[in-house]
Amino acid sequence: MVDLKKFSGEHLTIALHRGEIDDPPIRDWAERFYEDTGITIDVIDVKPQEYLCQLMAGGRNRKSPYNLIASAPIWLNQLVVPGYYEDLAYLYANRELTMEETVYGMENDFFKNYMEYAAWYDPESQMPKSGKDSMLMAVPGTHTGCQILICRTDILDQYGFQIPETWEEFNEVVKRISQPKKGFYGTSLCGDRQGALPIIDWYPRLTSQGGRQFRGTVGERNLHSCALSEEGIRAYEWILDILPYTPDDYIHYTLKDGERDMLQGKIGMQINTTAFVFPDVYWDSQRSQVADRIEAVPVPGVGKYRGVAYGGGWAWSIMAAEEKKEAAWLAAQYFSSPEFDQYRCIRYGITPIRRSTIRNDTVRKAQPWVGCLEDIIDRAVEPEYFYLPEIYRIADIINRHLTQGIAAQRPAEKVLAELDQEVNELLRLGGWQL
Incomplete structure (x- = not known):
């Protein structure tokens, strides 16, 4: 059982890629996140080129510019290949830090295809792919597409x-x-x-x-x-x-x-x-x-x-130089939960990251277009x-x-x-x- 108050009193900065429109629902839930965890957050959407430059500089200088970052595989060679991202596998394996909703997501609820191109990195091909030696470079995430x-x-x-x-x-x-x-x-x-x-x-x-x-x-x-x-x-x-x-x-x-x-x-x-x-x-x-x-x-x-x-999508990554990795991991999971995924889809029309969201009757009533998405996301290609x-x-x-x-x-x-x-x-x- 994860202790949501374990990092009470911490402050996190969450960065997102401007233009993806992922920040409004997180801002909406900032107060709720604080009530549940005791963690305060700043949510920043950064211009694309500025964002990448900041992350690359942070990787080179071993100083993470943000505690939790929205990430996409378009930056593999600049950020993952040099080792600037943390392999999240050890955090996921720690059941004192990993929510049951996250485990359910990784095993059943997150789209496997989405995870193949947004979460896993294969060092041999230097491309997104799950496998024996693959790195968990990110976890779902801010949205699919x-x-x-x-x-x-x-x-x-x-x-x-x-x-x-x-x-x-x-x-x-x-x-x-x-x-x-x-x-x-x-x-x-x-x-x-x-x-x-x-x-x-x-x-x-x-x-x-x-x-x-x-x-x-x-x-x-x-x-x-x-x-x-x-x-x-x-x-x-x-x-x-x-x-x-x-x-x-x-x-x-x-x-x-x-x-x-x-x-x-x-x-x-x-x-x-x-x-x-x-x-x-x-x-x-x-x-x-x-x-x-x-x-x-x-x-x-x-x-x-x-x-x-x-098909595409953005996910949550943590930089290797990040000092608050465990608190950031908690935030990543919170803002990937079934309830949050349903909220942002209903309120903002953001494409879901979970099958359960697409299958939810309330979501389908509010957003009729999601009804056909499950098989489409499962077979999409980048x-x-x-x-x-x-x-x-x-x-x-x-x-x-x-x-x-x-x-x-x-x-x-x-x-x-x-x-x-x-x-x-x-x-x-x-x-x-x-």
Whole structure:
């Protein structure tokens, strides 16, 4: 039995990555956390580059800038490989410090797939993975994320369509229901990602065929881009096929534009990345004109790969230099508990980290879109370049080639070959291809 008051009188600073919107629910529960534990907290959301620089400096100087940190595998090479993170396995093994809810989570309730890319680190591959020699670099966590398809069921019914299960069916529906002259479009495509990682349109069409964007591992230094593939070409061509049935000015169309148009009832079907645009907004009758006419479903795909799309998430880590490791461990567990996970999903529409949250009737009533998530999160995939320091340079290359190629309606083979060439050259320069 964990003594919640063991660290009464301590003060902790909890840091989160600005833009992920994970701080409001923690601030909401700060007083409750103090009443239960006697620990006071400051909650800070830090600008991304500043956050990483602070953590790297803290690792080098053996002085943790924050007691508990929200972390993601995008920083593996900068923070985990050099040994700046604590291996949390020994804390988890100590049952005087580890709550039953945490044990239940690790054994049954946290999504195994989410833990594979957000919690475990394999030193041989230098990539997220559980195994005999893996390190527990983090514990779930602040949120997961995945991709779903939001459909206007009233429009599908009007035209006599079922929810599309393949991309061919999807494209057929898009063409049939579009009425551009009346300002209604079968779907939307996001050409201007405004710095967002390139996982929005082409990537889910790739992975839902069983395709991969990269092959190899970081540790073996054989990572290479393989966008030019049968799956990659089909994904690109499916987008070209429906471009005329999407809002104008594709190259400047943003996620916020897509959100606005969906809320105003101008879009028939839309791929939603739950950590980029929180889906709860579409079911909010105060803001959405379609709240009672939509349904969340898996993205289309090929056979067993239907629903396989991007997945990600942030988790709790503690730096090796941290002096209050045990108190920080208690806080990490508290802000990963079933009750807290349910609260932040209901109140803020944050994608859950626990199966029990998705299965909870109260949560499903408040956030109808979560009902389809369990199998989707279980099979979601992250691109392998996420684990390299060059992640944002690679993302810029991918964004540029795809956006400009689609806007100009250039052939898939040429665009993807040029994309591969530029990414692979960067990987060679970085030492990730030997």
